[in-house]
Amino acid sequence: RRRGYPEAVYCEGKSPDQLRRIATALAARPGDAATIFTRADDVRAAAVLEVLPDARHEPDARLLAWPPGEPDPTGGLVVVVCAGTSDLPVAREAELTARYLGRRTELVVDVGVAGIHRVLARVETLRAADAVVVVAGMDGALPGVVAGLVSAPVVAVPTSVGYGAAFEGLAPLLTMLNACAPGVGVVNIDNGYGGGHLAAQIAAPRAGGRMG
Amino acid sequence: RRRGYPEAVYCEGKSPDQLRRIATALAARPGDAATIFTRADDVRAAAVLEVLPDARHEPDARLLAWPPGEPDPTGGLVVVVCAGTSDLPVAREAELTARYLGRRTELVVDVGVAGIHRVLARVETLRAADAVVVVAGMDGALPGVVAGLVSAPVVAVPTSVGYGAAFEGLAPLLTMLNACAPGVGVVNIDNGYGGGHLAAQIAAPRAGGRMG
Amino acid sequence: RRRGYPEAVYCEGKSPDQLRRIATALAARPGDAATIFTRADDVRAAAVLEVLPDARHEPDARLLAWPPGEPDPTGGLVVVVCAGTSDLPVAREAELTARYLGRRTELVVDVGVAGIHRVLARVETLRAADAVVVVAGMDGALPGVVAGLVSAPVVAVPTSVGYGAAFEGLAPLLTMLNACAPGVGVVNIDNGYGGGHLAAQIAAPRAGGRMG
Amino acid sequence: RRRGYPEAVYCEGKSPDQLRRIATALAARPGDAATIFTRADDVRAAAVLEVLPDARHEPDARLLAWPPGEPDPTGGLVVVVCAGTSDLPVAREAELTARYLGRRTELVVDVGVAGIHRVLARVETLRAADAVVVVAGMDGALPGVVAGLVSAPVVAVPTSVGYGAAFEGLAPLLTMLNACAPGVGVVNIDNGYGGGHLAAQIAAPRAGGRMG
């Protein structure tokens, strides 16, 4: 375990049966370790809930957490930003991951570079963050714009939202790697978990000795 | 010749000798056709100027025009936008092409999505345009932002400016094809000539019968 | 809203439920804004029609419009060209988009570069256009040929029609970006909506002051 | 040796020294085998000519042949087609290869899909061919158009002519593989030698027994 952070079980490649077995093992050692299940579709979520009925299930984030309670927040604020409906599952996965790692979070939706005023209207929230997670598909231009507006580190999460020349997330991935504003760190396509995790690490409370 | 538009000679693949021969042929039939020489480095430009000493040479756009005079402008306004030093040669090639096709032009430099206020400061100019050419390398995010601010068509020109995951212009090309705002038409990487040409066609005066 | 243009709802990534909710919101503010629903398969179209039974549904274009009436046409003529059956849904999406943005349109089908005489037989129609949308998959050669025949701007829409080395539309996309005739602006693969939108903007009526 | 066809020495990767040694070996067994040297720049050509001063050197095709005399033509006619200056070296390499393999050839230049009438003006010549080699860079659309006009097989040679999204010949290569007209066989990028060789094989005289 990493500094008390919860373990994550990536459900996508696993059968309901395998998940039931993992859940059973967890149930056998309560208090031991918080666990979050990511990328759980309805069938897989049901398998986990069969064994751990009190687990918290957030279908829009395709995520379950067990035990269900979030830790008391410490450290700074993580703001998660995305354009809307399609990127929401990834954004919510990032947000909940950061929460279960112990950060306060805020979610900003419905901002996109095609309507730049909507981004600007949220600048205050963005500037309050200790780490910003920007989730975007298609042209992936949002993280670079946000990074130009804030001085906190920006974690950019490209998504596979889009079609044609979006090439399953390749286009926003490349855009983010080439963001003109410095201060952007990129994670894998659709990797809301990784983005939330990195942001939570960035905004973690720091040991006294290291502070300026 | 296309509706009285000048011919273009693409110099990059041609030897100084071949260019001298082309220039000599032009000199032999004056009044016949205006011609612009694109992508002419210093050596190639010198070869053209040897034969056509009165040609107009714009080194920053790597372009020569002969005869040197621009046509009297008709139609609408073409605004060309870019971020700065590195994209300037392509932007200037676009601007001069539009001019030699008979349009009025304006050039807006030093705007980039990493400093979104600089874009917003120029909105009035952008909105005065009948066609906007946006030239950008690296993340190529600018055309999508501009298209969200104006109702005129946007011609997006990706450039090979950048390094690493910019992949010689592939990154901005994909970004532009995935621009979230509608109304963006993309041309080839570094194709300032093509971008200026398309914008000039869009802003061309229209025959009476077709107007609304 | 962009200069009175209708809003577009991209249905592909949305659940019937989400679409019903969007439609309900629209129904609540009639007269406010025209809306077109794009990429709606039968199930999604049914969801929209449940809430907005008078919406116009064009299954071959996978499109719905509400309110159903087209605006009175202004501006110039948009001609949409494609090779046939497989590209038709994208071509029809482009055509109807241009119509709902207020342009007159004409659709030319069954032309392809492998039978060049069929293209030439339609030159008169092509030359009557203020903007031409050329939709093509596989080799994507048609827009370049058309651009050589007309002086109006050409909007090129590559499609994912084809197999093998067509690589889901990559081949026609590259062909169009490399078209030898200037005056071609390319949009994303299968992006009939974007192509029709851009063409409608190009052929839009122009404010008096800007005309030549 | 293949049915009396000359050997080819590909010069690009070889040092002048290595070429001198190969030429010396050839000189030692005259009458034995005709040889063509392909992709020979000035320095490499000079090295070959030092040893074989009577070799025929065609700089525009970057090719040398020894002994210099072409074989008496047999079989059918190979027509080689290209758009102009930049594709000419590859086209000429194809033509001379076909000649040294024993075919009659004709070279058609200055035809391109952006000016389709120029192609149509040469249809008679194209239809006289037993095999057509079409050489094209950038959009690579010409072979598909030609194949739609003739019933003889078309050998398509993509070239690295172009820039940006031409990706060193990838764009025309894909276009040719996706040509809508059947009857097109594609060879490697810039492979004039291979294209001329294949065309010469196609147009070769056939043994009596196999004919229809």
Add this chain to the structure above:
Amino acid sequence: RRRGYPEAVYCEGKSPDQLRRIATALAARPGDAATIFTRADDVRAAAVLEVLPDARHEPDARLLAWPPGEPDPTGGLVVVVCAGTSDLPVAREAELTARYLGRRTELVVDVGVAGIHRVLARVETLRAADAVVVVAGMDGALPGVVAGLVSAPVVAVPTSVGYGAAFEGLAPLLTMLNACAPGVGVVNIDNGYGGGHLAAQIAAPRAGGRMG
């Protein structure tokens, strides 16, 4: 129609309904034109057979021909070669296409470069051909080996057979374009129809005047 060759209807993108309509149109003008339906799965084949019950159906080639009778063979011999079970549908499509274009054909299966003796055992058949179609997936090495053994032109058809780094046929496609033996023309991935068509054109009877 191309020199009396049958028309081809590519079924993959078409609905059973569309196919029934095409078949009905054909039935209405008998004697007019032979037609082959390619890439017809069971459902689509049934749709065609509903309207044209006497059509010949070859399920292993996913092909139907109507009217069912093959033309009397003229011209030379087309030999089609492949490694086995997985490439067979494409190979059979090539063979039947060549037959319906009027060529004699022979099919050689179960040869592959991993067992080079099996190729060598069939050299006599290969050398009897006027055109050889080599169909191969995975490493795509067979056409190059065959081309080194025969002097007739080789038409190489890469297939999507394979997995992983075969990248849906990209690997054999590249191999074939880089074949070390000259005399190989490549068609699109899985394009058995195109391969058979090209081979049939190569082996077509030649007009007297053109022969050597």
Add this chain to the structure above:
Amino acid sequence: RRRGYPEAVYCEGKSPDQLRRIATALAARPGDAATIFTRADDVRAAAVLEVLPDARHEPDARLLAWPPGEPDPTGGLVVVVCAGTSDLPVAREAELTARYLGRRTELVVDVGVAGIHRVLARVETLRAADAVVVVAGMDGALPGVVAGLVSAPVVAVPTSVGYGAAFEGLAPLLTMLNACAPGVGVVNIDNGYGGGHLAAQIAAPRAGGRMG
């Protein structure tokens, strides 16, 4: 200026003349803004030093800073890690950037995954960091290994070091995006400046209110 951070001038695309002009402008407003010049080869560095002779020049990092003095360090510690000689310029660029943004830094060289004990020998240093920058080319495996050993955020900088299937840095870039340990943010290939900048932001002193 971003929160007092120095401006950066990217020298690679600029001529010595352009750099002299930029340096002159800086010299004219001393005390105004610290500036670092990145990617300066010997010729470009000389141009800057002509105008700003007291600038600090670090040739191994291809970087100049003016005024030469580093700010007094605040915030946490940035540790920069790389494998050796070839990655050193990028690593040093990252280190000096972090220093000029006001962080303490430590550089760990000669660690690589092929000798895992060398990484383990430095774990204590790695764990003392508030942000770790890991610079790696070829297989790019080091950031994932380091991220598994520390709880501070890891900034991964892929380099173009390598050959063949390293594809100019694509291989390590993909490796880093797929790192199995969470907590890795990736920047562009060879982007030492961006990596150092992001790490400096992560390790920046935090405003009291945001701390846990």
Add this chain to the structure above:
Amino acid sequence: RRRGYPEAVYCEGKSPDQLRRIATALAARPGDAATIFTRADDVRAAAVLEVLPDARHEPDARLLAWPPGEPDPTGGLVVVVCAGTSDLPVAREAELTARYLGRRTELVVDVGVAGIHRVLARVETLRAADAVVVVAGMDGALPGVVAGLVSAPVVAVPTSVGYGAAFEGLAPLLTMLNACAPGVGVVNIDNGYGGGHLAAQIAAPRAGGRMG
């Protein structure tokens, strides 16, 4: 047959019917040749078992062997290593292949570079191997780490496990080809059979004369 090695039947592209026919042919010549069926899902496995009811079926490896008995082991030890659940099918395919080729095998699971201590804990086992097969998806970093720890040859098998920028196994494939430690040979993505086969050949008993 290769030196007494069993034949392999790749089931993925074959219909249950084709598999029944192959199995029937095998049953007809017992004692002749051992055969392993790879990539057999439940339906295909059932088809084989219908005809060869005594075949050994290992569902987790998607493999069947007939006759069921493993040969007596000769030669050295093959150790197969992987990270866990998702890579297990490929790892087990490799292990069983090596066993049916006559090698002793050991399977090491649950080691990954993100927890380097777990790899180090198994060094003794790894060093006992005459050939190590390392199976890994996502970042594919494990083979390079293992190769740095052992002197036996390492066979690296990339898997398609992962998402986004793993690009169906491309990322680990490139990582493995760029492994910094020498002594790594790579096979195709998901090719457990090939990896096990190569390892078995490496660890095969050597003829006396060749030994050092």
Add this chain to the structure above:
Amino acid sequence: RRRGYPEAVYCEGKSPDQLRRIATALAARPGDAATIFTRADDVRAAAVLEVLPDARHEPDARLLAWPPGEPDPTGGLVVVVCAGTSDLPVAREAELTARYLGRRTELVVDVGVAGIHRVLARVETLRAADAVVVVAGMDGALPGVVAGLVSAPVVAVPTSVGYGAAFEGLAPLLTMLNACAPGVGVVNIDNGYGGGHLAAQIAAPRAGGRMG
């Protein structure tokens, strides 16, 4: 050091100065470790020879060894195979690496799949090998053919020899990964050192206990 194997210094990215320093360090601890310098062009080789004048220099392999003496051979035979002139540097690098790792080697040149009889003529030599290294560019078909002829493991080394669709070695790399015969392990493009190293490990003398 790996089991007494010599260290390798990869010279390509290093300056003559850096190499002189490395050589000086080696000279200071003679008897300590054999070293081979790979990818040394003339200038870099001269730098090494300045400090270590008795080093063995093999310019055709771009390699130096110090001390110059080869170890007494142990273990089995490594046969290195390639097609000719262009692949020779890589093949020789592989051969000499295997020699300095203590293996007997044999070099077979002038075999290629386009002349399959030349491969077959060398089968006896190939079958005598305990490990075969096959070096090939362009279509990269040779390793698969060789693997079908021998039962020893084949190490495949793709080279960047070729042009156009060879894509700097990508084509042969993919071919080799898809080789139809099992028993092929692939290394990086142009990686003669890695190929020779792996083959030497495969053919290494085995500790008694592990033998069958």
